[in-house]
Amino acid sequence: MQERLKELQAEALEKVAQAADLKELNDIRVSYLGKKGPITEVLKGMGKLSPEERPKMGALANEVRDMISGAIEEKQITLEKAAVEKKLAAEKIDVTLPGRPVSEGNHHPLTRIIEEIEDLFIGMGYTVAEGPEVEKDYYNFEALNLPKGHPARDMQDSFYITEEILLRTHTSPVQARTMEARNGKGPVKIICPGKVYRRDNDDATHSHQFTQIEGLVIDENIRLSDLKGTLDVFAKKMFGADREIRLRPSFFPFTEPSVEMDISCKMCGGKGCGTCKGTGWIEILGAGMVHPNVLEMAGYDSKKYTGFAFGMGPERIAMLKYGVDDIRHFYTNDIRFLKQFSVTE
Amino acid sequence: MLVSYKWLQEYVDLSGVSAEELGEKITKSGIEVEGVETLNEGLRGVVVGHVLECEKHPNAEKLNKTLVDIGAEEPVQIICGAPNVAKGQKVAVATVGAVLPGNFKIKKAKLRGEVSNGMICSLQELGIEAKLVAKEYSEGIFVFPEDTEVGQDALALLGRDDQILELGLTPNRADCLSMLGVGYEVGAILGKDVKLPEPAPTTASEKAADYIKVNVEAKEDNPLYVAKVIKNVKIGPSPLWMQSRLMAAGIRPHNNVVDITNYILLEYGQPLHAFDYDLLGSKEILVRRAKQGEEITTLDDAKRTLSEDHLVITNGTDPVALAGVMGGANSEVNADTTTVLLESAYFTGPVIRKSSKDHGLRSEASARYEKGVDPERVHPAAERAAELMAKYAGGEVLEGSVVADTLSVEPAVVSVTLEKINRVIGAEVSMQQVEDIFAKLKFESTVDNDTITVTVPTRRGDITIEEDLIEEVARLYGYDNVPKTLPIGASTPGKLSEYQQKRRLVRRFLEGAGLYQAVTYSLTSKDKATQYALEKRDPVELAMPMSEDRSLLRLSIVPQLLEVLKYNLARQTDSMAVYETGAVFLKQDGEDLPLEEEHLAAAVTGLWENHQWQGEKKPVDFYVVKGILEGMFAKLGLEDKIAFAAAEKDGMHPGRTAEVSLNGEVIGFVGQVHPTVQKDLDLKETYVFELNLKAVLEAGTEPLQYQAIPRYPSITRDIALVVDKNKTAAELQNIIVEVGGKLLKDVYVFDLYEGERMEEGKKSIAFSLKYFDPEKTLTDEDIAKTHEKVLKAVEEQAGATLRG
Numbered sequence A: 001m002q003e004r005l006k007e008l009q010a011e012a013l014e015k016v017a018q019a020a021d022l023k024e025l026n027d028i029r030v031s032y033l034g035k036k037g038p039i040t041e042v043l044k045g046m047g048k049l050s051p052e053e054r055p056k057m058g059a060l061a062n063e064v065r066d067m068i069s070g071a072i073e074e075k076q077i078t079l080e081k082a083a084v085e086k087k088l089a090a091e092k093i094d095v096t097l098p099g100r101p102v103s104e105g106n107h108h109p110l111t112r113i114i115e116e117i118e119d120l121f122i123g124m125g126y127t128v129a130e131g132p133e134v135e136k137d138y139y140n141f142e143a144l145n146l147p148k149g150h151p152a153r154d155m156q157d158s159f160y161i162t163e164e165i166l167l168r169t170h171t172s173p174v175q176a177r178t179m180e181a182r183n184g185k186g187p188v189k190i191i192c193p194g195k196v197y198r199r200d201n202d203d204a205t206h207s208h209q210f211t212q213i214e215g216l217v218i219d220e221n222i223r224l225s226d227l228k229g230t231l232d233v234f235a236k237k238m239f240g241a242d243r244e245i246r247l248r249p250s251f252f253p254f255t256e257p258s259v260e261m262d263i264s265c266k267m268c269g270g271k272g273c274g275t276c277k278g279t280g281w282i283e284i285l286g287a288g289m290v291h292p293n294v295l296e297m298a299g300y301d302s303k304k305y306t307g308f309a310f311g312m313g314p315e316r317i318a319m320l321k322y323g324v325d326d327i328r329h330f331y332t333n334d335i336r337f338l339k340q341f342s343v344t345e
Numbered sequence B: 001m002l003v004s005y006k007w008l009q010e011y012v013d014l015s016g017v018s019a020e021e022l023g024e025k026i027t028k029s030g031i032e033v034e035g036v037e038t039l040n041e042g043l044r045g046v047v048v049g050h051v052l053e054c055e056k057h058p059n060a061e062k063l064n065k066t067l068v069d070i071g072a073e074e075p076v077q078i079i080c081g082a083p084n085v086a087k088g089q090k091v092a093v094a095t096v097g098a099v100l101p102g103n104f105k106i107k108k109a110k111l112r113g114e115v116s117n118g119m120i121c122s123l124q125e126l127g128i129e130a131k132l133v134a135k136e137y138s139e140g141i142f143v144f145p146e147d148t149e150v151g152q153d154a155l156a157l158l159g160r161d162d163q164i165l166e167l168g169l170t171p172n173r174a175d176c177l178s179m180l181g182v183g184y185e186v187g188a189i190l191g192k193d194v195k196l197p198e199p200a201p202t203t204a205s206e207k208a209a210d211y212i213k214v215n216v217e218a219k220e221d222n223p224l225y226v227a228k229v230i231k232n233v234k235i236g237p238s239p240l241w242m243q244s245r246l247m248a249a250g251i252r253p254h255n256n257v258v259d260i261t262n263y264i265l266l267e268y269g270q271p272l273h274a275f276d277y278d279l280l281g282s283k284e285i286l287v288r289r290a291k292q293g294e295e296i297t298t299l300d301d302a303k304r305t306l307s308e309d310h311l312v313i314t315n316g317t318d319p320v321a322l323a324g325v326m327g328g329a330n331s332e333v334n335a336d337t338t339t340v341l342l343e344s345a346y347f348t349g350p351v352i353r354k355s356s357k358d359h360g361l362r363s364e365a366s367a368r369y370e371k372g373v374d375p376e377r378v379h380p381a382a383e384r385a386a387e388l389m390a391k392y393a394g395g396e397v398l399e400g401s402v403v404a405d406t407l408s409v410e411p412a413v414v415s416v417t418l419e420k421i422n423r424v425i426g427a428e429v430s431m432q433q434v435e436d437i438f439a440k441l442k443f444e445s446t447v448d449n450d451t452i453t454v455t456v457p458t459r460r461g462d463i464t465i466e467e468d469l470i471e472e473v474a475r476l477y478g479y480d481n482v483p484k485t486l487p488i489g490a491s492t493p494g495k496l497s498e499y500q501q502k503r504r505l506v507r508r509f510l511e512g513a514g515l516y517q518a519v520t521y522s523l524t525s526k527d528k529a530t531q532y533a534l535e536k537r538d539p540v541e542l543a544m545p546m547s548e549d550r551s552l553l554r555l556s557i558v559p560q561l562l563e564v565l566k567y568n569l570a571r572q573t574d575s576m577a578v579y580e581t582g583a584v585f586l587k588q589d590g591e592d593l594p595l596e597e598e599h600l601a602a603a604v605t606g607l608w609e610n611h612q613w614q615g616e617k618k619p620v621d622f623y624v625v626k627g628i629l630e631g632m633f634a635k636l637g638l639e640d641k642i643a644f645a646a647a648e649k650d651g652m653h654p655g656r657t658a659e660v661s662l663n664g665e666v667i668g669f670v671g672q673v674h675p676t677v678q679k680d681l682d683l684k685e686t687y688v689f690e691l692n693l694k695a696v697l698e699a700g701t702e703p704l705q706y707q708a709i710p711r712y713p714s715i716t717r718d719i720a721l722v723v724d725k726n727k728t729a730a731e732l733q734n735i736i737v738e739v740g741g742k743l744l745k746d747v748y749v750f751d752l753y754e755g756e757r758m759e760e761g762k763k764s765i766a767f768s769l770k771y772f773d774p775e776k777t778l779t780d781e782d783i784a785k786t787h788e789k790v791l792k793a794v795e796e797q798a799g800a801t802l803r804g
């Protein structure tokens, strides 16, 4: 009996070792360890044994059982692992193939610049004011200290619709309208983005339609130094913390004093190069202290209130920032151009 | 204004300040210097030569063989092609080894078998613009005066060893349209004195008043007229240095008399005109407005018809000059002129501006009058010019001037307090600094406590109010010295308006959906202006368009976007999706300004989904574009207020277009572009929409309110309805929603079948209905009654049968 058990053990272990797949292994389990299996058969003859031998034989039979089932379990793990590996191998893909594109569009570069500037000034307590693109001569010129026949009107040849109505040549009329609406009260802190129009032939540096952003601050005790500080914050945010600004005297009929703001040239670090025409500086915008005539015309007491205003061209800023060489690109809407402005800086 | 660095030194001591340094200083304190040009940059080796012999080249008809003394030991042979070369001339010779503009190196050469040791130069070959070369030398070489010394540097002699500062003048700084004005500015910047020319008084036996009478009828246009008479002039070339300075300033030399008037114009900023006295035809000058239809032929040989808007100088009867703009051909100084009538006048800006504009004629004179000349220079300029005519044209200046003067010039007196100066600038400038600044500007000032009172010279007509004085202080104090501060005072909340926030949301949504933002022109052509307009209105038209293509303001954006697609599809792009937000312009009866309405438009063509190597390609269709709109409306909380209905529209596919309404008002359309339009524009199937964005963004939305997460399950019933082909999904859905009542939580189309297995003229639409009760778990029995009613209603109202 003991020998029979040993034999069965050897036979079963051999078969387990030989098993090629999980099914075969299961068959082995059923045939050796099942209720009708040979070990059970052998144990049925236990009745013939002496009471002393019975527990011994019982122990041996359990030992054989455990050994076989242990071997089966071990083998099962091996076979399962192999099966998983086989499946994984079959599922292998080429991870270097391109992914499924998520098609997203993006902002026009001018909107990108305008929103960046809007957000910067909103953070400094400004609101965004908008106004009509077709304007009255009064708001576009007269309220800005540019009476009819003023020589400075030549600086911005305009598209007139009637003698009194024209396409605005700057976004300054929004300032005039805003001031008028405030009935001589401060503080005013606005920026005005929008489309403007001038009689220019379209070429690499001119466009009959372009955009502007102007800013206006009016309050008691607004100083030129506040303008300089504000523009410095703007320039560093827009062009980089390492850029310097300088103000130069200039002339605009609606401001006095008037200045132009330059930033130090990125290309040469201020030493002078082709980009900055050897000066080390690049002109960015015009600004100044609001002319007392402009304040008075809008109903402000110019003895009490002072203010500053500035105006810039998003096209110019985009051209400088991104190295765009032709202003017409902004209005041609070539998809190969538009797509380049989807990346976050 | 082009300013010669060398010439400027006659008025201000520039020692120790290079032209470049000066340019930078001027830029920083007031006037932008746009460039500093070195006239003889890259040029060398040009000397004065004496043509000793000149004969025809033996082998070439058009060439001359010359022998030229260039101050070297031996004269050299030079072959010259200029038609005006002649024996005895003093000429500019580029010797062997010389370099001319464009890095053109002169080498020893053989021309048709004859050796040439250099080149005799024209002024153009020395880098002078052709339009600045005097007529007599424009077709050939330049000839120096006979007494010119041989061998010296010809470029220096021509004043080319100079640097030119190009000033970009703003309209307020007309004072710097003169060398003296620039002198004052530079003097102020450098803290130096200004040396003024001092014309010597003339003594003559005859009086100018015996030769001419001056009457001014148009006193408002011409409050001051000064006439001088110079007899016995000999017309000839002006001195070389004067010609050089004129050319460097961009003015072409003519003859001594004319050159002197131009020279004084540059020096004083005061325009002058010289008449040939004998050609005037009278002994009288009468200044008046022109008569309607009166004619004058100006110096440029153009016949001009005048009106009462224009000011003329007449001889009592006929015009002899278009005042302040250009002289008349009838009284022009010419080679035979012997007596000159010299005019120095003060004309006011507006009338000259009008003449100049009407005749398309901008001269050095009109440019200055338009911006305003210094009334106090009218007399000195005349004296100085007369003096130079005596000196360089051999003339005899008659005693006195004939003057018509109704001008009263009072220098402006402006006061400002130190407190105000510092309050505006935001710096701490002392009264001493302020006084010093005005002293440097040569403005007289007096100080009384905190107030400084400044007498502004007439040359600075731009300074009239205290802010103007503050600007003078600020710019000369230096903007670099102004601190950087930020406004203090009441804080203001910075934010976008609700409208602006929603507009950004719309843009983000569309971009997220795959559309690129385009920006197109508002001005368009007559054809395109009204195409696809949401409303039939007349377009707004420009009074004087620059071109037909940009002559009216758009009523819609779609035509512009179709152009964008056309442009891109012609350039190897076959799929594109763009949108634009922007104003359209609607003419309003009885209103000055048109109605500006912000619109949103989009155009999509080609593949919508395209996964290259997986071979998944899906072209855009109506439902793609509609889906974008639905998503956008949902984002704005408007989905329940929006409806789509089949519609027909010019330029759109009749069976694939819907109008979009918001709260029952039509606010736009969506659909496929009409195939014939697509063909005209070389477009494939293209879908567009355009909406009144203003209406969309201003539509009120419900406040956001939390809805409890359902605690009980819902029951779903799917039904397939067979209906006539022309029944719309919306019609069926409206019935279902109405009858479904409170229990019906949601309903949507999940299938459409129009295939062969359907009876002719029929289609099957399948809806999924979701029933829900927030209070309890529904049972089949709970919903049976409602669902029955729904089925009955669609059968009765839409003739729908349940598909088996």
Ligand SMILES: [Zn+2]
Residues within 6 Å of the ligand: A265, A266, A267, A268, A269, A270, A271, A272, A273, A274, A275, A276, A277, A278, A280, A281
């Ligand atoms: Zn640079």
